[in-house]
Amino acid sequence: MHRSMAGDWTRRQFVTGLAAAGVVAGGGVRAFGQSTLTGEAALRELMDGNERFIAGKITSFPEDLKILKEKTVLKQEPFAAVLACADSRVPVEILFDQSIGHVFVSRVAGNVVTPEIMASLEYGVVALGVKAIIVLGHTNCGAISAAVAAKEVPGQISVLYQHLIPAIKGAKGDVPLAVKMNAAYQAQVLRESSTVIAKAIKQDGLKVKSGSYDLGSGKVTLGD
Numbered sequence: 001m002h003r004s005m006a007g008d009w010t011r012r013q014f015v016t017g018l019a020a021a022g023v024v025a026g027g028g029v030r031a032f033g034q035s036t037l038t039g040e041a042a043l044r045e046l047m048d049g050n051e052r053f054i055a056g057k058i059t060s061f062p063e064d065l066k067i068l069k070e071k072t073v074l075k076q077e078p079f080a081a082v083l084a085c086a087d088s089r090v091p092v093e094i095l096f097d098q099s100i101g102h103v104f105v106s107r108v109a110g111n112v113v114t115p116e117i118m119a120s121l122e123y124g125v126v127a128l129g130v131k132a133i134i135v136l137g138h139t140n141c142g143a144i145s146a147a148v149a150a151k152e153v154p155g156q157i158s159v160l161y162q163h164l165i166p167a168i169k170g171a172k173g174d175v176p177l178a179v180k181m182n183a184a185y186q187a188q189v190l191r192e193s194s195t196v197i198a199k200a201i202k203q204d205g206l207k208v209k210s211g212s213y214d215l216g217s218g219k220v221t222l223g224d
């Protein structure tokens, strides 16, 4: 464990103070204090957390949640964002061993980039200053399986299909491959279709990667 909550908070508060005083220059679009991590370091923090989770050595639960909550009532300064499936077996904060205020999480079945999801992640980048985004698919994804099988579904469920079609076509009926291709495709959509995210990648070193979560082993593997 390399995090020191006390030190971390002191640094964050310091940076927040500078930002409030208008001292922090550069982006011009950001509202609050920010994580000082680089994109690479933000990705590494998530992957280190996943290693702790796999090893059964979670450190986020023993953190003082009361203090953490008090510190985050008025503001949040997450260092990363994750777009994950709504699946109940993909608890994002737990599997990355993160606690309150650390990760900005958007979830929707099939982890697809809809306009609302893109808007949410753009807010995470511009207003909160996240340094990395992972689009996280997972094994045995029901949304992907249903889309591959082109099942008839009631209500609005099929609305998700249109977003899954590019990956489904590319995977040619292979569900595990479709999961990986979909996460990679959605990450690409974020990188290329969001002017806000494209700009942050270029100017601020924002990292946008796909990842796949293995329900059995608990391991996250990064992709494109």
Ligand SMILES: [Zn+2]
Pocket (backbone or CB within 6 Å): 085, 086, 087, 109, 110, 111, 138, 140, 141, 142, 143, 144
């Ligand atoms: Zn799923």
